[in-house]
Amino acid sequence: MDKILRIDMGAKGGPKASEAELGDYAGMGGRGLTSAIVSREVPPLCHPLSADNKLVIAPGLLSGTIAANSGRISIGCKSPLTGGIKESNAGGQAAQVLARLGYAAIVLEGEPGDDNLYKVVINKDGVKIEADNSLKMLGNYDLIDKIKEAYGEKVACISIGPAGEMKLTAASIACTDMEQRPTRHAGRGGVGAVMGAKGVKVIVLDDAGMKMRPPKDPEKFKEANKVWVEGLRKHPVTGEGLPAYGTNVLTNVVNEAGALPTRNFRFGRFEGASKVSGETEAEIETARGGMATHGCHAGCVIRCSGVYHDKDGHYMTKQPEYETIWAHGAHCEIDDLDAIAMMDRLEDDYGLDTIEMGVTIGLAMEAGLAEFGDAEAAINLVKEVGKGTPLGRVLGSGAAVTGQVYGLEKVPVVKKQALPAYDPRAVQGIGVTYATSTMGADHTAGYAVTANVLQVGGNVDPLKPEGQIELSRNLQVATAVIDSLGMCLFIAFATLDQPETFQALVDMVNAFYGLSLNDEDVVDLGKSILTSEREFNKKAGFTAADDRLPEFFKKDSLPPHNVTFEVKDEELDSVFNW
């Protein structure tokens, strides 16, 4: 993992690959590397769909090793949705396989001068780039079926669906899971549109003949990983809640907390919550022969994923995540899990961010295009995107555009990115993260739900402004590091609560790379990543005015706690003062 593969899609005579040492980027991985390349090499004022933008795909520093849960892949660029820097990461097999192929990053550059759609195949023998227009407008599922036929059952794929080809700003990039299903998405910020603008449909990664990456100190590494695994297994969230019910374990918890945004952020509790909860979901999955517990990539010991079958017992989609369930569920007042699973399936197939899409469907309801609660109408709205109709293109452009096109006033976005599944009035810490994250509204960027609701890593009253800045700041710093290691964010629960688990993670990095980092070094790494991202955004025109929630969160109080967002603007502006 000491090379960067650059593919110039606009090279004379057709796309051309070249490899180089890491050079200035040595020691970087995942989000640290994608953000470094974007902030150093992409002109902040370029059009995100232009030749000047770059799509950087980087496994984490520990990906491709035996370290448990190190399978996240970071995808970075200038976002066509937010206009700022973007790193969106996904699970699945791609990170491990790409890392074992020896690449710290693939960088797609330039833009093809023709209308061809390209396929990139990388294996131990090198890189092949070929036009394959038979792939045009294929859904991710059909695409992967074709790839399987040609390249077998073991390759990992990174691909876009029709949404990415249409360059829609809610387009995601799909990564295949262990069963070669295109279900793990780098969802946020329209990264799929940038891949579409580069003319690349799919990157096929084949690590046959390649080995697990070797640590500098194999013994210490193995030992640290053992403590690491034990830590993840013994924490109640990663050892019990997540495996049993998946991320959707949160529906009942957040609903109970009065923080489940319902009917486009009007209420904090949803009547139909129990019908779409993780508990109900697991029951249905088990009853229909799906799976309630499943890992999205080899080496995962949390196994928060699952497999969702239809009523006839046939595979429909991976277990829809909490955010997906919320966006299509409470936000739209839909309490029908099968309908939500169908939308999840369609969105994975078209290649769309399920958060952005669910929020957008709720806005379409707000605009009168469908009734709140009408599941069939919601499914049909998603299908519009697949058909590429004008309405579909609007919806596929996300919440901010849909709000503008339909003249809506209540549009829950920050930096034009749709808010996720926690109302910032009832979880004020996550409100700070939504407002200030370099990424736009993003729960994963500093998941303050931990101390606000779950009582993990401390306990900060979710309804009050006190303590939220520090909480969000610390989590944003820590997350930047986690996203650089290739670690699944869920490891945070155990590392926040169990000092020895955190230490095991540091030990793994040190043993793998022959380093002697301490806590402070880790914090510094996180800060430096955030600083480079903030610098890019500043040059792209972002100011403190962009670090704000929509005004209605300050004005309209949220039942049942009847709270508004109380963190002051000046406090928000202090998040990155260190």
Add this chain to the structure above:
Amino acid sequence: MDKILRIDMGAKGGPKASEAELGDYAGMGGRGLTSAIVSREVPPLCHPLSADNKLVIAPGLLSGTIAANSGRISIGCKSPLTGGIKESNAGGQAAQVLARLGYAAIVLEGEPGDDNLYKVVINKDGVKIEADNSLKMLGNYDLIDKIKEAYGEKVACISIGPAGEMKLTAASIACTDMEQRPTRHAGRGGVGAVMGAKGVKVIVLDDAGMKMRPPKDPEKFKEANKVWVEGLRKHPVTGEGLPAYGTNVLTNVVNEAGALPTRNFRFGRFEGASKVSGETEAEIETARGGMATHGCHAGCVIRCSGVYHDKDGHYMTKQPEYETIWAHGAHCEIDDLDAIAMMDRLEDDYGLDTIEMGVTIGLAMEAGLAEFGDAEAAINLVKEVGKGTPLGRVLGSGAAVTGQVYGLEKVPVVKKQALPAYDPRAVQGIGVTYATSTMGADHTAGYAVTANVLQVGGNVDPLKPEGQIELSRNLQVATAVIDSLGMCLFIAFATLDQPETFQALVDMVNAFYGLSLNDEDVVDLGKSILTSEREFNKKAGFTAADDRLPEFFKKDSLPPHNVTFEVKDEELDSVFNW
């Protein structure tokens, strides 16, 4: 004109009007007043369609007097298109009538709590606000017919069409002309959407029984106006070119200069230019019994307007302006005047900015929704907006949204507002104005075409960066003053070239208000307006990054001169350094 009429559309028990003295706003008019009220009273981060935004309608300081060409009305708000401050002004009768009714401004505030559509009627007896849902979704022409039936042939109207009701961000506000046709529009920045959000369909202004506003020094005022009128009549642009051929006199001139943006800013000359030129237009108008010379408001001595009839000699629309002809013509490679006039008619009727719409249709062609040059397809695209289809709503949201929804890279906007009819590479001075104006891309904000192309007010090589900053700066300052006086921008030609005409204007202001302003005071006024607008925009999140042209103007050279935009970023940042 010493009162402000405030209408609180969200008052308990229904909309409520109240009057107050000017107070802190004394001495302000037109753009100076709209920008002062918006920058002091509207929260910069509010949603433009929310109750917090205000729509300010203000005649100029000399409106309602006998001063020639003082009939511009300024309409200001936070723009739903740009997100910044907006002043868009229009001709027609409204400014004179409103001024004579004694109002320095009407301010629409709040938002109605119901779905009613309101009509506001103002006459010598006071203000009446009533719900009239029979007006819903009427085009401006049908609306005005109804108003005429009810209120007679002498009232002036300020109204929105279906586009404003749909809150589309390309929606304009129409003002009736002398023949009570809704043809003079405050077009830019989506002001119509804000009027729609306020729930007001039409403001009927009836000045029966009211008198011309009296000057403090009637003799001096009369004398100054005489010199003023002579000055306007003797300048070749305002005395000959504009009356004979209207604003469209520019098509041949700008085409000759290689600066007529063609096929979405790919070329600087359009093969079909002569077919849509002012000369051809005047010929057609005369031949069909329309009018080639006509004033848009009483008291105009330039008379650059006209009346365009269809092939059968029936009224179709007012003489389409140069900007309209360009946007639907060269930009879309359409050389059919009748088709362009039809689109002008439709857009006036729906209440749409013809610049924004024409540019957007060109982008729809870029996206493959129609062929460049296909006039019938273009007309059908405009009709989509009237129907309120999803496609129509996208187009009616303007160029930036359409570019995003269709994944386009070449989107000619600044601050999300579409560029007007002069390529900034071949008229670099106007490029400086487009980039730096507080309004977004706006030719009227600092019309450097004067010295760059027309050799009015000096002579600055249009193809080189030298001298453009100063040129644009001075014009932006002067324009802010002109827009505050209620003066038509075209008076600038004579005041730039003829010192005595400029002096006559200052003399009129002094005589009317009993002041003794000198040149320096006038410049200071302009600067203070721009400063308050810049301040608002800064608080709304604008930075130097927003004062830039799209990157392709710096990269792709424009034939026939094969030039790129050469003014440096640092220079752009110096425009407001005084």
